[in-house]
Amino acid sequence: MLKVFNTLTRQKEVFTPITSGIVNMYVCGPTVYNYIHIGNARSAIAFDTIRRYFEYKGYHVNYVSNFTDVDDKMIKAAKAANTTVPAIAEKYINAFMEDTNALNIEPATKHPRATENIKDIIAFVQALVAKGYAYEAEGDVYYRARKFKDYGKLSHQNIDDLEVGASQHTDPEEVARKEDPIDFALWKGAKGDEISWDSPWGKGRPGWHIECSVMATKYLGNNFDIHGGGQDLTFPHHENEIAQSEAKTGEKFANYWLHNGFVTVGDDNEKMSKSLGNFVMVHDLLKKEDPQVLRFFMATTQYRRPIQYTQANLEDANNNLKHLQTAFNNLHYRLDDAEEGNDPKTEQEIRQIEADFIDAMDDDFNVQNGIAEVYELAKLANVYAERPVVFKDSIAFILKTLTELVNIFGIKLKAETLNDDGVESLIQERIDARKNRDFARSDEIRAQLKAQGIILEDTPQGTRWHRES
Template sequence: MLKVFNTMTRQKETFEPMTPGVVTMYVCGPTVYNYIHIGNARSAIAFDTIRRYFEYRGFKVKYVSNFTDVDDKMIKQAKKLGITVPELGDRFIKAFKEDTAALNIEPATVNPRATEHINEIIEFVQDLIDKDYAYPVDGDVYYRAHKFAHYGELSHLKLDDLEEGASQHTADEETARKEDPVDFALWKGAKPGEISWPSPWGAGRPGWHIECSVMSTHYLGDTFDIHAGGEDLVFPHHENEIAQSEAKTGKTFVHYWLHNGFVTVGDENEKMSKSLGNFVTVHDILKTVDAQTLRFFMATTQYRRPIQYSQRNLDTAARNLERLQTAYDNMGYRLKDAEGGHDPKTDQEVRQIVANYMDVMDDDFNVQNGVAEVYEVARLGNVYAERPVVFAGTLSFIRKTLTDLLSVFGVELQEAAELADQDIEDLIAERIAARKNKDFLRSDEIREQLKNQGIILEDTPQGTRWRKGN
């Protein structure tokens, strides 16, 4: 039975979708004024992994993730670059899709842009005004937070204790125009020269929070299964989404709220921030870090836990990934001389590992325990491939299980390409150097890699010789 941790109730709950076999899921996407940073990637990878697990379990997932393509940051950056806000949005939406494709993140069912839904946003805001949940002032429109009885339930904060200016999207000069300091903007009047759209309250643009309420309900309905994002969005963004949406519809907005943990940088576990100078974009990281290694590293930390981005952790992920690939290659090599049929006992061991994998992944997507079961599949495959007699059906079953389970983490193993003679010589030279440096782990890995390609090494007093096996 699949359970998820619901931020609203702060406990694990049995997941029961509104429509059997179908998951409706909205994940807050980036503001597209720059390349996505590692924190954005963490969220995208975490919820893509969750989506993939739902699909592995047989669910159909309708996955919506937005682009915020107009706000203060975008207006400032577009001016700095001497381009329009739409041009800026186009540029970094393209970059987002390139970076996420490199990380093997499945495309969303829909990637709506805020600027594509301006008329709906205006209608939504007008509805809140008509219901007395919102009020216009000098071209702006604000939401009456105190009027919504359940405000603060998601973040577990008391409205009366919230400090003025809690939202980073609320400027100090707005305070004087509000009825209450904690009210928040639904519509922002345009300043001279800014991008804007006509509205009943004057030319302006949407507030930050309203766009997600409009786009999520447009594509998923007034109520849907899962709303997800980084834990920094719990307040005020998601809190405000609930207030807006439920005031308008009179219905429960979302059944399950999922939030991923922060990213820290370096071995000192320092929180990532621009002010500390440790802010890193995926665009830059992928110049030096293998995309599949980065994906594997981030996908194998449980989504609610903080994740420590460091070279040491990346190196560990790379080694673990290489061992999985080696196990896959080893089994592939043994298929050449395998007999037809199956080994029922080994097949049953594989099925038990899969059952264990599903048990731990059903527990709020516990990927750390899940990947431990993946390693167990690889271990079993290595042991089985060493037997004098192996069966093709069982080898193929183990290999497919390994690839199926890894696909949940967004990792794809590759069929081994035949090595050229120079590649073999280069690997042997690397192995000799590793042995001189007493790096016996790397030495053994190279021997195993060559063995999986049918290359037999013979260490002699005159040096290492090699030959191709049968």
């Protein structure tokens, strides 16, 4: 039974989908005013891994993740680049798709954009005004937070205990327009000639929180299964989404709220954020790091735990990943001399490992325990690969299982297809030299190939080679 930690109840709960066999989930995407940083990537990877696990379990997943393509930061970025908001959005949405593709993050079923849903947003805000949950103030529209009796239920905050302005990011002019400092903007009147849309309240643009309420309910229904996002979004963003959505629809919004932990950078373990200027862009990182390693590094930390981004930890991930690839290779080589048939005992062991893997992952996606089972499987693969006699079907079964399990983490293990006549002839020469116990020549050839990044391995089944990674 799959259990997930629900922020709403602060407990692990058995996951029961609204519609059997289907998971409807919404994950907050980035504001596209810059390249994504590794924190954005972490969130995307965490929920992609969760999605993949659901799919592995046989669920059909409708995965909706938005792009915030208009807000203060977008306007600022456009101004700074002397271009338009849509141009900035286009550029960084493309960059997002490129970067996430490199990290083997599946595209969402639907990637809605705020600006493509303005009509629905306006209608949503109008409905809130009509119900008395929102009011206009000088071209802005605000949500009456206190009117929503459950306000604070997600973040477990008491409205009266909140310290207004504690984050030091409040706009005093905006606060002055509100009935209550805790109220938040649904619609913002346009200042000057900034990008805007016509609305019953004059020209303006949506507030930040409203787009997610609108798009989530539009594409997944008033009540859907999972809403995810970074921990920092719990309050106020997700709290506000609940207030808006439930006030409007009268139905429960998301059943389960999942929040991923942060990526911290450097020795002081500081949260990485754009405003602190200590962020690492995925775009830059991918120029020097193997995307698979980055993916593996992030995907193998449980989604709620913080990730400390350091070179040493990345190196660890690299070693682990290599180990898995080597196990895959070691076994794959034996297909050449494998006999027809299978080995029931080995296959039984594999099934047990997979069952243990599922047990681990069913516990709120406990990937640390899950990956331990994958290492177990790799060991089994290595041990099996060293047997004098091996069977084709069993090899295929191990390879298939290993491939399926690492795929949940977004990792692709592939047999190398090696083809190089020059290398092959040198290897043949070396084989002959070794037969004649001419080890000087043999070692010379091996060193020569190593200088070209080619590693030789002598095994009972013959000499193999692979490229140094």
